[in-house]
Amino acid sequence: MFKTPRRIFFWLLLLTILLVVVDVPSSSFQKLGLGVPENYKIKGFPEFKTHLGLDLSGGTHVALEANMKDIKPEDRSDALESARGVIERRINFFGVSEPIVQSSRSNNSYRIIVEMPGVTDTARAEALIGQTAQLEFREYLNDKDATPGALTFPTVKTTKPVGLTGKDLRRAQVTFNTQNGTPEVALEFNASGAKIFSDVTARLVGKPLAIFLDNMPIMWPRVNTAITDGRAVITGGFNQEEAKTLAMQLNAGALPVPVTVVEKRSVGATLGTESVVKSVRAGLVGLAIVAVFMIAQYGRLGILADLALVLYGLLTFAIFRLIPVTLTLPGIAGFILSIGMAVDSNILIFERYKEEKRAGRPWKVAMELGFGKAWDSIRDANFTTLITCLVLFNPGNWSLLPISGLVRGFAITLFIGVLVSLFTGIVVTRTLIRVLYKEKDI
């Protein structure tokens, strides 16, 4: 199938068409009147889109450090994982689209990385995740406020803790009242929690017991009788959705380990859009200059190198969309940079070709020699770039080396760029020359 240059050329043409389909946003096909009508669309044919990082799409990145001081070493991984789960639930619950919540562990640091696209209000973002979601049971300071007639809103100032927090809760779940079927939230305390709860409820019969989440009162039911079995039901005339929310909040309150914010970055959507537009423009201008330069330097061979360069751009971008690689601003810079590097192998080959021709060889032989002899330096030179990319990307997550989203974004695009440029610079250019290029031997 890949026997002759002409066949390879044919496959490359096919590949180009395929890449254009993958690369060009479907909306622009529709603009041109080429769009496939909705009902003719092939089911399951994926819609490709470019994944933009937070610095481009706008959003917030938060890194949290878990304080494992009070946790036994063997339980730390579990604690980190369950904290991650809790935070993820909380964020999902607040309706952030496509959030990423990851845990990362190195030596003695236990971290949770949270990425929230579209959330640019850091205060809100931090309120969502930053603090240990503290569930707390409190009672009124003032007995007067606790009487049924009083309408005092429980706040941190008007109440005091009873010594029962989210740590004492085993879990909360939605149940339904056996008599009228209304949704309720059932609480289950652990052993020590049950003991405290029983004491507190005995003391507070007839008075409200307020439930606070992150210092905000979520409800203050009145205690009817002392509860000794460590189980309680909150009835509050809420619908199923509200009950579910409350149960989730209560479960979330039981964050197993306190966390502190060690890094937060938020970028507004305008700065991101502006950056994309500017970077793309810079890339196109640079591409045009390189293309003209190649033609000025190598004439018709330069045109072929430019064709290969276009294929390089299409192929690389398609790979970004297919894997998918999340594009950050440094990532785009890496891509733009790799365009400049992509013609490197062409330059080395063409120079070699000129040299061999000067040595009196017929052009066809000189060309094949050029490809053959330039390979050594192309391989060695690109290999060192690949090494550096690997160090920057740090695929093994070694704690010795940097683990940064920005640095990674740059390294991955440069890495893919170098690999693709080896393909386009050698295989593609060679095929184009074999099929399209002719020269007279003097």
Added chain:
Amino acid sequence: MIRFSKYIWFYFIISSLVLIPGMVALARFGLRPAIDFTGGTLLELQFKTDIAQPTVEAAARNAGLALVSVQKTRTGTIIARMKPETNEKIDAFGAGLASISSQSAEVVRNETVGPILGKELLMKTVAAAAVAILAILLYVAYAFKNIKFGVSAVAALIHDLLVVLGSFALLGHFLNVEVDTLFVTAFLTTMSFSVHDTIVVFDRIREMLKRGERLPFESLCDRALTETIGRSLTNSLTIIFMLLALVLLGGSTTQWFAVALLIGTVSGTYSSDFVATPLLILWEKWEKRKKNF
């Protein structure tokens, strides 16, 4: 053929002219670390109409923020750097600013880095540089079957890293340019670019040695340089075009990142021909002299 090897000392003078001011600046002023290294809060604010810098400073003082610097960017936004701050204080600052200037600012960037992360980044950068240098040294030594090639390539590489560091010490002192995570990336990428060009020359020397050319080593290197300097320049020019486009037209966030890469690329092109190869020649000479005595 150009007799490059005749002017070896001249190349070292050029390198020193670039390196010495940079090193002096590095020793005297040091680099200007961004919050990525020191920890702190960075706010970038955009206003509908222009706002005076002192107004921002006054509002920050009122809110009790520990300001480090306030800066206007090319695009007209204001960047305020401060010690790590809580959200409440920043909100108070925003409210205060709105009441003074009678317009509300849009927060385009709000970054806080804790001090632990900063220290970590510094250590990791050093580690990454060391790992990459070692890997490149080993690869070049292996590919050329000769430790001399590896060491010379790495010496040129360190030359380029020092040029980049020195330039940013100067830029930091005179233009308040900061070094951040992206600078670290550029710094590490410079290594691969530096070696990239060196390998093209070394590959030619290797080839001539293999062919068993009966030339003195110096002349052999001269010929290799003469034959490859054109393509090495062409190679770097294409990268330089892309970087110039990024510096001049790209977003403000990556501007200094591209400048660092640009300095690294230019220095890398120079050092392959005028640092790495001369070192190789000198080493060869020194070895011969040792043998003769």
